[in-house]
Amino acid sequence: MAVVEKEKRIFRIEIDPRLCKACVICVDFCPTDVLMINGNTVAVKNLDACNGCQLCDNRCPDFAIQVFEE
Amino acid sequence: MATNKKRFMQGNEACAEGAFYAGCTFFAGYPITPSTEVMEISSSRLPKTGGVFIQMEDEIASICAITGASLGGRKSMTATSGPGFSLMQEGLGFACMAEVPIVIINVMRSGPSTGFPTGPSQSDVMQAKWGTHGDHPAIVLIPASVEEIFYETIRAFNLAEIYRTPVIVLYDEIIGHMREAVTIPQPGEVEVVNRVKPTCAPSEYKPYDTTLGDIAPLAAYGEGYRFHVTGLYHGADGFPTNNTKLIEEAGQRLVRKVEDNKERIWKNEEYFLDDAEIGIFAYGVSARSAKFAVRELRKKGIKAGLLRPLTIWPFPDSAVDALAERVKTIIVPEMNLGQIVHEVERVARGRCEVKGIFRVDTEPIKPAQIIEKILGNGPMPSAPVSPTDSNMSEMLIERDMLDG
Amino acid sequence: MSTPAEEAKPLAKKKKKVPFDYSPYIRGGKLPHIWCPGCGHGIVLKSLLRAVHASGTSQNDVAMVSGIGCSSRTPGYVDFNTLHTLHGRAITYATGLKMANPKLKVLVITGDGDALAIGGNHFIHACRRNLDLTILVYNNFTYGMTSGQTSPTTTQGKISTTGRHGNIDPPFDTCTLAKAAGATYVARGTAYHFQELEKIIFDAFMHKGTSVVDIIDACPTYYGKYNKYASATDMMEQLEKDGTVSVKQAEKLTPEELEGKLLRGVLHRSERPEYSEEYGKLVTSLQSKK
Ligand SMILES: Cc1ncc(C[n+]2csc(CCOP(=O)(O)OP(=O)(O)O)c2C)c(N)n1
Ligand code: SF4
Ligand code: SF4
Ligand code: SF4
Numbered sequence: 001m002a003v004v005e006k007e008k009r010i011f012r013i014e015i016d017p018r019l020c021k022a023c024v025i026c027v028d029f030c031p032t033d034v035l036m037i038n039g040n041t042v043a044v045k046n047l048d049a050c051n052g053c054q055l056c057d058n059r060c061p062d063f064a065i066q067v068f069e070e
Numbered sequence: 071m072a073t074n075k076k077r078f079m080q081g082n083e084a085c086a087e088g089a090f091y092a093g094c095t096f097f098a099g100y101p102i103t104p105s106t107e108v109m110e111i112s113s114s115r116l117p118k119t120g121g122v123f124i125q126m127e128d129e130i131a132s133i134c135a136i137t138g139a140s141l142g143g144r145k146s147m148t149a150t151s152g153p154g155f156s157l158m159q160e161g162l163g164f165a166c167m168a169e170v171p172i173v174i175i176n177v178m179r180s181g182p183s184t185g186f187p188t189g190p191s192q193s194d195v196m197q198a199k200w201g202t203h204g205d206h207p208a209i210v211l212i213p214a215s216v217e218e219i220f221y222e223t224i225r226a227f228n229l230a231e232i233y234r235t236p237v238i239v240l241y242d243e244i245i246g247h248m249r250e251a252v253t254i255p256q257p258g259e260v261e262v263v264n265r266v267k268p269t270c271a272p273s274e275y276k277p278y279d280t281t282l283g284d285i286a287p288l289a290a291y292g293e294g295y296r297f298h299v300t301g302l303y304h305g306a307d308g309f310p311t312n313n314t315k316l317i318e319e320a321g322q323r324l325v326r327k328v329e330d331n332k333e334r335i336w337k338n339e340e341y342f343l344d345d346a347e348i349g350i351f352a353y354g355v356s357a358r359s360a361k362f363a364v365r366e367l368r369k370k371g372i373k374a375g376l377l378r379p380l381t382i383w384p385f386p387d388s389a390v391d392a393l394a395e396r397v398k399t400i401i402v403p404e405m406n407l408g409q410i411v412h413e414v415e416r417v418a419r420g421r422c423e424v425k426g427i428f429r430v431d432t433e434p435i436k437p438a439q440i441i442e443k444i445l446g447n448g449p450m451p452s453a454p455v456s457p458t459d460s461n462m463s464e465m466l467i468e469r470d471m472l473d474g
Numbered sequence: 475m476s477t478p479a480e481e482a483k484p485l486a487k488k489k490k491k492v493p494f495d496y497s498p499y500i501r502g503g504k505l506p507h508i509w510c511p512g513c514g515h516g517i518v519l520k521s522l523l524r525a526v527h528a529s530g531t532s533q534n535d536v537a538m539v540s541g542i543g544c545s546s547r548t549p550g551y552v553d554f555n556t557l558h559t560l561h562g563r564a565i566t567y568a569t570g571l572k573m574a575n576p577k578l579k580v581l582v583i584t585g586d587g588d589a590l591a592i593g594g595n596h597f598i599h600a601c602r603r604n605l606d607l608t609i610l611v612y613n614n615f616t617y618g619m620t621s622g623q624t625s626p627t628t629t630q631g632k633i634s635t636t637g638r639h640g641n642i643d644p645p646f647d648t649c650t651l652a653k654a655a656g657a658t659y660v661a662r663g664t665a666y667h668f669q670e671l672e673k674i675i676f677d678a679f680m681h682k683g684t685s686v687v688d689i690i691d692a693c694p695t696y697y698g699k700y701n702k703y704a705s706a707t708d709m710m711e712q713l714e715k716d717g718t719v720s721v722k723q724a725e726k727l728t729p730e731e732l733e734g735k736l737l738r739g740v741l742h743r744s745e746r747p748e749y750s751e752e753y754g755k756l757v758t759s760l761q762s763k764k
Contacts, residue, residue, distance in 0.1 A: 011491075019505055023512035023694075028707035052491045058668045059710075061516025063505055066493040096574055118760045122573045122753065127599040131566040134559065138539070138570030141557060142578070146570070164560055291555035292575045294534045298501075298550060300558035309504070309550060310558075 010070040011050045017041040020064035026056035075254045081216045081246040082107035082149075085175055085239070086115065087254065088223030089147055092262055094173070095121035096146035098135035100128050100154060103187045104243040105177035108149035129154035133161035133174065140170045141299060143290025145227055145264075149175035151243075153184065155194060156201070162236055163202035164301045166324065169278070169288070171230035171265055173223070174238045177246040180432045189432025190243035192354055193406035198238045199383045205321060207328035209335055210238045210383035212353045216250035221260070222380060228263040229335060233327055234285050240382070242405065244355045244434060272296065276306045278320070284327035328384060337380040338389045342368060346375030348444055349397040349422075351390060351414050353379050356403045356435045363440035374444060385413050394418035401443055403427040403435045499523045499533070504551045508544070512698075512706025514691025514714075515545050515612055517665035522581075522610065523552070525675035529579075537578045539568040541593060543585035544619045544693075545612035554581075562592030565600045568607050576750040579679065580606070586613040590626040590646050601655035604683045605749035609657075610675065611648050611686065614693040615713075622696025633700040648688035653742040659685035660742040665692065666714035667738065674740065683748045690714050690736065 013034070020041040027035045027042060032049040035042050035056060042065065044050075056065050079087070086108050089097075097112035109125070116123040122139065126132040129150050136146035150158065155176045165172050176198065180189035194201075198210045209229050213222040219241055226237040268275050268287040277297045279286045286306075289295035302310040303317045311317065328335065339357075342364055343349065352360035357378040367374040377393050379386045390413075393400060400422055402411040411426035418424050427443050429435050500523075509515050526536060536554040540546035542561035549556035555578065559567045564582050572580045589597050589611045600607060616634055617623040623636040626646045634641060652660045659681040663671035671689065678685035692698060692709035703709045721739035724732060 021506070021511035023706050025512055025706055025710070028705070054491065054493060057493050058520065059517055059665075061509060061513055061520075061665075062507070062511075063496055063500070063516070063520070068492060069490040096570070098570060117753070117757050120757055120761065124569070124573055124753075126566065126569075127595055130563065131569070131596055131599070134563045134566035135570030135573070138557070138567035138572075139574035140570075141567075142571045142574030144574045146574075160560055161563070290575070291537050291557075291571060292535065292578050296533060296553055296555050298556045298558070300550065301560060302558070309501075 009052060011047065011052045012068045012070055013044050013047065013050065014066045014068065015042055015044070016064045019062045021062050023061065025059050025061065026065055029055050029059050031055065074256060074259075076251050077254055078249055078251050079216060080107060080249050081219050081241060082177065083111055084216045084220040084252050085149065085223050086111035087252070088220040089173065089227065090115060090119070091220075091255070091257075091260065092145065092224040092227035093264070094145045094147050094227060095119070096136060096139040096144040097122070097148065098124045098126050098132045098139070098146070099148045099150065100126055100132050102129075102151045102154045104179055104246050105149045105151045105175060107246075108175055108177075129157040130161060133158040133165070133172070136172050137161060137165045137168070137170050140172050141291050143293070145171070145173075145231070147173035147175065147227075149177065151177050151179045151187075152181045152191075152194060155197065159202040163204060163206060165236040166202065166206040167301050168299045169234040169286075169324075170236070170299075171234055171288070172236045173226045173230055174236060175223070176238060176240050178240055178242045180430065186432050188243065190355065190405060190434065191430070191432065192242055192356060192404050193409065193430070194240060195353075195382055195404070195406070196409045198240055205325055207233070207235050207325050208238070208383040209233065209235060209328060209381070210240055211380060212240045212382045213380060214241075214245065214354050214357045214378065216245060216248060217252045218380070219245065220252050220254070224260055224262065225337075228261065231263045231265040232285070233331065234265065234288055235328065240354070242355050268295065277308045278304060279306045280323060284323050284330070332384040335381050335384060336386050336389070338386055339376070339378040339380065341376035341378065343375035343377060343393070345373055346396070347373040347398050348375070349393045349400045350374065350376045350440065351379075351393070351400050351402045351410070352376060353382055353404075353410065356405060359435050359437045360403055360440055362437040363444070366437060366441055367444060372444065382410070385417075387417050390414055390417040394421045397422055399423045399425060399444075401425050401427060401440060403440055405429050405435060494520075494524055494527075496520065496523055499527070499552055501551060501553050507551055508547055510695040512692065512694040513544065513618075514614060514665040514693070514706075514710070515548065517668060518610070518612055518671065518689050518691050519548055519551070521663075521665075521668050521671040522675050524672045525679055528672070528676050529679055531579050531679075535577060535579055536581065537568070537571055538581045538583060539564045539571065540583040541585070541588035542619070543588045543617070545585040545614075546583055546588060548583045562588055563596065564588065565593060565596040565607065565609065569600065569603075569605055572605055572607060573750055573753065576606075576754070580608065581679070582607055582609040584609065584611055585618070585625075586611060586615065586627040586648070587617045587625040590648065590651070594626070598651070598655035601652050601657035601684050601686065603749040604656060604658055604746050606682055607684050608675075608678045608681075609684065609686045610678075611688050612691055613648060613688050614691050614697060616693050616697040618693045618696060622693070622700055632697070635696070635700070647736075648686065649737075649741045652686035656684070656746070657686045657742070658683035658744045658746050659740070661685075661740045662688040662690070662718070662736060662738050664690040664714035664718055664738065666710045670738070677740065683746060690718060
C-alpha cells in the first residue's frame with residue numbers, strides 16, 4: 001500500500017524567561033497543547049505536537065515566545 | 071543702508087511683530103480678551119510667510135500644540151489672558167519638565183475667574199512663577215511699553231531657545247491695547263538666537279545629556295534622532311527613571327539652569343536711583359506712573375528713584391538687595407492686592423521700610439497715588455473710577471512719561 | 475497548482491515559517507515592559523508594529539504621541555520619534571507636531587479614559603479637522619493605571635473601584651462618536667483578532683485624514699478581577715471574541731442577536747480634504763499672490 005506521508009515539519013520554540021510573565025495566554029490558546037507553565041515562566045511540554053501556527057507568539061503580550069521552523 | 075521704520079502700533083501687534091522678527095513660525099491659540107489681536111495678526115501673517123497658524127479648541131490644546139510643534143523644530147508661541155493662562159498651567163509644567171522652548175504671552179486682565187475681561191491687572195505675576203505644580207524654572211518678562219513688548223518678545227524667544235524652557239511674557243491690558251510708536255529694526259540688527267542642535271550621530275544622541283553643561287542640544291523629530299520625551303522624571307537618554315539619585319539631580323538641574331544664569335536673564339531699568347532715598351520698585355504699566363511720579367517728586371526736591379525690572383522671574387534679588395541697602399523706603403505699586411511686594415520684603419530683610427500700593431478696581435495706579443504715598447499727606451484723594459476719566463490714559467500715552 | 479519547476483525543487487516549495495522580528499522596532503534594553511501579566515496592550519503593540527513594518531515607512535518618519543495611562547506608556551518601548559505627554563492631551567501635541575512637520579506619520583496612542591474622558595474635547599476636534607493622525611484607542615473599559623475606576627466606555631452594570639455597586643453611567647461608543655465628529659476612517663479591532671487588527675491599523679495608518687481605531691483589549695488586573703473573569707484568556711474570549719461580531723457576520727444577525735455586541739471591522743470610511751494639505755494649499759495660494 002502506497003502511503004503518501006505528509007512531510008513532517010519541525011519547529012523550534014524559543015522562550016525568553018526574562019520576558020515571560022506566565023500569563024498563560026499562550027498555553028490557553030495553543031490548539032495542540034504544546035505549552036505549560038513551569039514556575040514563573042512558560043515551558044514546552046510536547047514539541048512534537050506543535051503545528052507552527054504562531055498563535056502563541058501573536059497573542060503573547062510580552063514578546064517572550066517565538067516559533068521557528070527548522 | 072535702509073533706515074528703520076517707525077510704526078505706530080498696538081501692544082498686541084508689537085508682540086506679534088516681535089515674535090515674527092524672532093523667527094516664530096508656529097502659533098496655536100484660543101481667542102480671549104485682551105490678547106486676541108496677537109492671534110488674529112498671526113492668523114493673517116503666518117500663512118503668508120510659510121509659517122503655521124492653528125486655532126485650537128481651548129488653551130490646554132494650544133499650549134500642548136505649540137510644545138509639539140517646538141519638538142518638530144519650530145519656534146512656537148501662544149497668547150492668552152487670565153482664564154486661558156490658568157488652563158495652560160499643566161502644559162506649562164510639561165514644557166518645563168521636557169525642556170521644550172516655547173513662548174507664552176499672557177495679557178493680564180482682572181480676575182479671579184472671568185473678572186472684568188477688559189479691565190487691566192497685574193495679578194498674574196505670582197501665577198506666572200508658581201502656577202504649575204512642582205518645583206520648576208520660570209523665566210518671565212514684563213515689558214512696560216509697546217516698543218518694549220516688541221523687544222521683550224524677541225528676548226523671550228531667545229531665552230527660550232538658550233535655556234530650553236518656556237518663557238512667559240506678561241503685560242497688562244493697557245499696554246496690550248495702547249498705541250505707541252515702535253522702531254522696527256532691520257533684520258539682523260537685533261540678535262536672534264536659535265536652539266543648539268546636536269552634531270553627534272543619532273545613535274549617540276541623548277536629549278538630556280548634561281556632560282557639557284546643564285542645557286543639552288535639542289534635535290527635532292524627523293531629523294533622524296528618534297529620541298523620547300516624557301513628563302516623567304527621566305535620565306539623560308529621556309527615558310523614565312525611578313532612580314532617586316537621578317530624580318534629585320534632574321530636579322535640581324531644571325531649576326539650576328535658570329538660577330545659575332539669572333545675571334544673564336535679569337534686565338532692569340534704573341531711574342534716578344544714584345542718590346535716591348526713596349525707591350520705587352515698579353513693573354509693567356505701574357512703572358510708567360512711577361516714573362512720572364519720580365519726576366514730579368524730584369521737582370519738589372524729594373530724592374525718589376525707580377527700579378524697574380523687565381525680568382520679573384527670576385526675581386531681581388541683587389538689584390533689590392542693593393536698593394534696600396541704600397534707601398529708607400521702597401514703595402511697590404502693583405495692580406493687585408500685594409504680590410511682588412512680598413518678594414521685595416523678602417530681599418529687603420527689614421533693612422528698609424517696604425510699602426505697597428495696591429489697586430484692583432481695573433484703573434491704573436496713578437502717579438498722584440504714588441506721590442501721596444510718599445509725601446504721606448493724609449488720606450489719598452479718592453481715586454476716580456469712572457471710565458470717562460480720560461485724564462489717565464492721556465497721561466499714559468505721553469511719550470516722555472516713559473522716556474523721560 | 476504547482477508548476478513542474480516547483481515539483482523539481484521540493485525543498486523550495488514551502489517557505490519556512492519565521493516569526494516576525496520585532497527587534498528593529500523595540501528600543502534596546504527596554505523590555506520587559508511595565509504592563510501586567512496578560513495585559514492586552516502588549517498584544518496590540520505587536521499588531522501595530524507589524525502594520526507599521528508592512529507600510530514600509532522609515533522609522534525616522536514615524537512619530538508616536540501618547541497621553542497618560544498604561545496604554546500611553548507604549549512610546550517608551552518603540553524606536554520611533556516618541557512623545558509621552560499629559561493625560562488626555564496626546565492629540566493636541568500630535569496636532570502641533572504634525573502641523574509643524576507634515577512629513578511625519580503621526581500615531582496617537584491613547585486609552586479609553588485618556589481619549590474619551592479628559593481628552594474628549596480634543597478627540598472630537600481632531601476628527602472635525604481631519605488632520606492626518608492615526609488615533610489608536612486602547613479600550614479596556616477601565617482606567618488601568620489608576621487601578622480600575624469607571625471609564626467612559628465601562629459597560630453598565632460592571633464593577634469598578636468608583637462604581638462598586640455596578641456602573642450606572644451610559645458608555646460612549648468610540649466609533650459612533652468618531653464618525654459623528656467627522657473622522658474619515660473609523661474601525662474597531664481586538665487584541666484577540668490580532669491579524670485583523672494588524673490589517674486595520676495598516677489601513678488606518680495609510681489613510682489620509684483622521685483615522686480612529688477602537689481596540690478592545692483586556693485589563694485582567696482590575697477590570698478582570700473586579701468583574702470575575704477567570705483569566706486574561708477568559709477576558710479575551712468573552713469580551714473580544716464573543717463580545718464582538720464582524721461587520722460581515724452582523725449582516726446575518728437579528729437585532730436581538732446583536733444585542734450587547736460591538737461591531738468589528740471598518741465601520742466608516744469617507745474622503746474629505748486633509749487638514750495639513752488644506753493648510754499647505756492656503757500657504758501656496760497666499761504666497762503666489764505676492
Ligand atoms: C490631569 C490628570 N488627571 C488624572 C490623572 C490620573 N490618571 C493617570 S492615568 C489615568 C487613567 C488612564 O486610563 P486610560 O486612559 O483608560 O488608560 P489605561 O491605563 O487603562 O491604559 C488617570 C485618571 C493624571 N495623570 N492627570
Ligand atoms: S506555534 Fe501554535 S501549536 Fe506551536 S506552540 Fe505555538 S500555539 Fe502551539
Ligand atoms: S503569552 Fe507570553 S508572557 Fe504569557 S505565558 Fe506565554 S510566553 Fe509567557
Ligand atoms: S493595570 Fe490593567 S491596563 Fe494597566 S498594565 Fe495592568 S492589566 Fe494592563
